[in-house]
Amino acid sequence: MTTPSLAQRPSKALLIGLVVSGILALAVLAVMLASGGPIGFGLSALLAVAPLPVLLAAVLSLDRLEPEPKLHLAFAFAWGAGVAVVLAIALTVLGQTLFLRAGYGTQVVDAIGAVFLAPVIEEALKGSALLLLLRRRREIDGLTDGIVYASMAGLGFAAVENVGYYLLAFGEDGPGGAVQLFVLRGLIDPLGHPVYTSMIGLGVAYALTRRTTARFAAIPIGYLAAVFLHGLWNGAATTGSLAWLGVAYLVIMAALVLLIVVTVAERRGLVSRMAFYLPGYEQTGLVTAADVRMLSTLPARKAARKQARGAGLGRAMSDYQQAATELTMLHLRAERQGMDPARFALERDAFLGAMAQARRW
Numbered sequence: 001m002t003t004p005s006l007a008q009r010p011s012k013a014l015l016i017g018l019v020v021s022g023i024l025a026l027a028v029l030a031v032m033l034a035s036g037g038p039i040g041f042g043l044s045a046l047l048a049v050a051p052l053p054v055l056l057a058a059v060l061s062l063d064r065l066e067p068e069p070k071l072h073l074a075f076a077f078a079w080g081a082g083v084a085v086v087l088a089i090a091l092t093v094l095g096q097t098l099f100l101r102a103g104y105g106t107q108v109v110d111a112i113g114a115v116f117l118a119p120v121i122e123e124a125l126k127g128s129a130l131l132l133l134l135r136r137r138r139e140i141d142g143l144t145d146g147i148v149y150a151s152m153a154g155l156g157f158a159a160v161e162n163v164g165y166y167l168l169a170f171g172e173d174g175p176g177g178a179v180q181l182f183v184l185r186g187l188i189d190p191l192g193h194p195v196y197t198s199m200i201g202l203g204v205a206y207a208l209t210r211r212t213t214a215r216f217a218a219i220p221i222g223y224l225a226a227v228f229l230h231g232l233w234n235g236a237a238t239t240g241s242l243a244w245l246g247v248a249y250l251v252i253m254a255a256l257v258l259l260i261v262v263t264v265a266e267r268r269g270l271v272s273r274m275a276f277y278l279p280g281y282e283q284t285g286l287v288t289a290a291d292v293r294m295l296s297t298l299p300a301r302k303a304a305r306k307q308a309r310g311a312g313l314g315r316a317m318s319d320y321q322q323a324a325t326e327l328t329m330l331h332l333r334a335e336r337q338g339m340d341p342a343r344f345a346l347e348r349d350a351f352l353g354a355m356a357q358a359r360r361w
Helices: 013-050 052-061 070-081 081-102 108-133 136-140 144-187 191-207 216-239 242-284 289-295 298-310 314-337 341-358
Strands: none
Touching: 013 108, 013 144, 013 341, 052 144, 052 298, 070 081, 070 108, 070 144, 070 242, 081 108, 081 144, 081 298, 108 191, 108 216, 136 298, 144 191, 144 242, 191 216, 191 242, 191 314, 216 242, 242 289, 242 298, 242 314, 289 314, 298 314
16 A cells, blocks of 8 residues: 555556557457457457456465555556567567577477477566566565566466467367366466566565665576476476476475465564564554554454444554554665665655544544
8 A cells, every 4th residue: 555645656657568568468369369260269268267366366365464556466467468478479489480490390499489488588578577667666565565566477478378378279179178278277277477477576576675785686596496487387298298297386386385485474574573663653642552462463453354344444444554564664674775764754654644544533
């Protein structure tokens, strides 16, 4: 949440990127519709979209304590679905063409495209969404934020890419082929692209939220991890070996567990830090000892919102909790990265004002 006094005007570059990405995504889907026909395209689009609400809800649930701006999230998703898809297709085809001209056989070139070109190109393009958000760096103030933005870009890319894959399977084996592929891509491994790109998200977020001298090395390390995971899965799928697919799946699931552990640990750490910073504001009358106890554990926060909803004050309680969370994160940013005292005071007073407004009840 960003309080009104701190709200940033929507970036023109961000809005342009959102529009261009949306147009490109629609253009790709229009080409698929024209080439595959309405029946095949309709089934493929349905299968691609079916798991999306659950996946989006799962990703956004990671960000409950400090929800990111909807415009930024929409940009990341649209970038993955539009610009990243179009450029990935163009650059991968170009790369495969160069290998064909070099004298490599079709099967070898297809394998190179799947195992090497696609991971290198696609992860760079999806991850670039986070680099484009660096100008709005105050929105990435934790590792969880990097994971969320990267996952949104990955979900956008996967949604459009899956339509193409299901359409190809429909053309070769009919509806049964599309559904069979859906079981693999949409049910067994629906989080592939979000997990890969989240490695980049971790790297970017670490670089932005730490003060170590080598912090920016985390970005290329995260990119290499994303490429490795992506290439591992594509390589296993290319071999057609169930054993290799099983190994790749276990590695990707281990990466997913790591991401979950990071987000849970960061969330608990943030909540616990409230008990350290917020008592300093008791003299303002906006925070009491009971408030600190309520804000300092996730179950207590949930119980307070439930009780407030029963009194018709659910929104006020949510706003109060959100402003207190943002105030705590402000202290963490100042502690980790340093901050101009005047800027700190401006943001602190804005969050205190939001807390005061929410406490009017």
